[in-house]
Amino acid sequence: MTEETLYDKLWNAHLVKENDDGSSLLYIDRHVLHEVTSPQAFEGLRLAGRLPWRLDTNIATPDHNISTDKAERDAGVAGMVDEVSRIQVQTLDDNCDLYGIKEFKINEMGQGIVHVMGPELGVTMPGMTVVCGDSHTATHGALACLAHGIGTSEVEHVLATQCLVTKKMKNMRVTVNGALGTGVTPKDVVLAIIGKIGTAGGNGHAIEFAGSVFREMSIEGRMTVCNMAIEAGARVGMVAVDDKTIDYCRGRQFVPQGEMFDQAVGYWETLVSDANAVFDIEVDLVAESIAPQVTWGTSPEMVAAVTSFVPTLDEQPSEEKRKGLERALEYMGLEAGQAIESIAVDRVFIGSCTNSRIEDMRAAALIAKGRQVAGSVKQVLVVPGSQMVKAQAEAEGLDKIFMAAGMDWREPGCSMCLAMNADKLGSGEHCASTSNRNFEGRQGSGGRTHLMSPAMAAAAAIAGHITDVRAFSGVNS
């Protein structure tokens, strides 16, 4: 029998039908819905007189638009100040109520950013196909799921048929072996990978992250890495099942118990690439060569070690790269050759589906503890990824550490990652951000984003400029 990759196994296990034209019908186990990319899908369903194929596959929650301000959140959907957003969140509630879809509503325990919520509730389990109208759905691949983002037409298609018409991707493996240095986190690993293969490097491929670094990494860390597969162009990012995966799943709300759990584990343990499976592309990185990473430009591939410098024009290999660099420097208000650590920050954002889990909160709190936000920094938003993360962080007293340092402790949601609510940058402002995209205008019109890890963002808040977290006592080893 041919040796299979993890992706091959997941694909084959969900194949309903192969069509003559080269497309396939793939069965979907979990469909996660939120307010922004679902209303037009539900409308399409209604206009065609169709019903959802299955209810116990769908799970919904509002996350993109909702306020993170406590007073506004306490007033619920009816109290949402932005009328257009309020209608959108209300529409999600109405659609879920109408069709009987399980939803964790705005202030319910369980609510959170879709990609934080799914794994923490055990809605997503190893071996599943998971889709959502959001490109960061690859996050769930940390549990060895075949998970990827889809457009709204496909949201409607999955609602109506429980399947996607799709084509198999190619296999790519990114191997990172060795030991990460002190202060080097999963975020730094994935930014270094994107820096190496580029923002289109994974186009058309499903990436499996392999090697000792990922074996040693926590499941939450693996989620951070898989989350940003899309920033390397790959819709799918995955890590094979190991004991950590199984331990993570055990006891979660929607995970079976007892005999059925043991039965599931028996299957989950097969979810690894066979020893001699062939990948279309292999990429290798050495863990010891990865320093804390910071993006300086307007694409996630415009990334450098914190100890280095903004690139110069004469280093660029092509005219296209030179043009891209010139445009990025102008937008970012930076000089070629400038030290990364000399970049002052106006605001700091710790949150997003990339870095808002409890381990992220703890890493930021370790740096914030007993220190003060620099006077030049206007705002530091710490936004937990879910109600459960918020409750856990508060039980550990992390909220008090953040507030004592002069940071804002907020309600769960996507917040300033994409600035659909009131949390946004002003034009020209630099932000140390734990989110996933540094595109022009992403965090607010004219805003300038620098992506980095939670510990690095907290350190920037304290220093008032980008700084190497390894110089701080308390940094995670």
Next chain:
Amino acid sequence: MKAFTQHRGLVGPMDRANVDTDMIIPKQFLKSIKRSGFGPNLFDELRYLDEGQPGKDCSDRPVNHSFPLNQDRYKGASVLLARKNFGCGSSREHAPWALEDYGFHVVIAPSYADIFYNNCFKNGLLPVILSEQQVDILFDELAAQEGYQLSIDLPTQTVTTDSGQVFSFELDKFRKECLLNGLDEIGLTLQDADQIKHYETERAAQHPWVFGVIK
């Protein structure tokens, strides 16, 4: 779904690599619960000098005249000429909705991000892939010639210039068929409902933990 067979139209340029979907349609417009009306806000941050808001009338907003698509010679463009990795980033289908609502029927680029590429076909928008060299030629001709038009033919998978150059492009058979016939993909999949049910029954027996837990 809308059908597409041929199109001939004025070409407009978007001369930068890695154009992301945030740039194509900024997030504040994603609050709409409709599929239409995104055209006036296509490339909003590049097109206008002020910050756009949903529901704001765009007709009296200050226009960025240095943005090519705002120039008179590109008014009415229906073919967008772009660079590599067009449509990267967010999965928002609002991006092809905005392009289509603005009046584009075809995008030509050396490569696309996967999700954007897929989303185009659901909306009667044809994303054509040509080589970087061919796209360079088209950019040069476009810069040199006012009123530059291209003809795109899906059945023969070709882009033809007025001077008679013909460039062929590849695309998947199933995507081509759906676009040519404007097929209802959901309706097509539902023709296989028995097979889907059969798969479900088998899988529920093998992997029962997947079913019935979300209530």
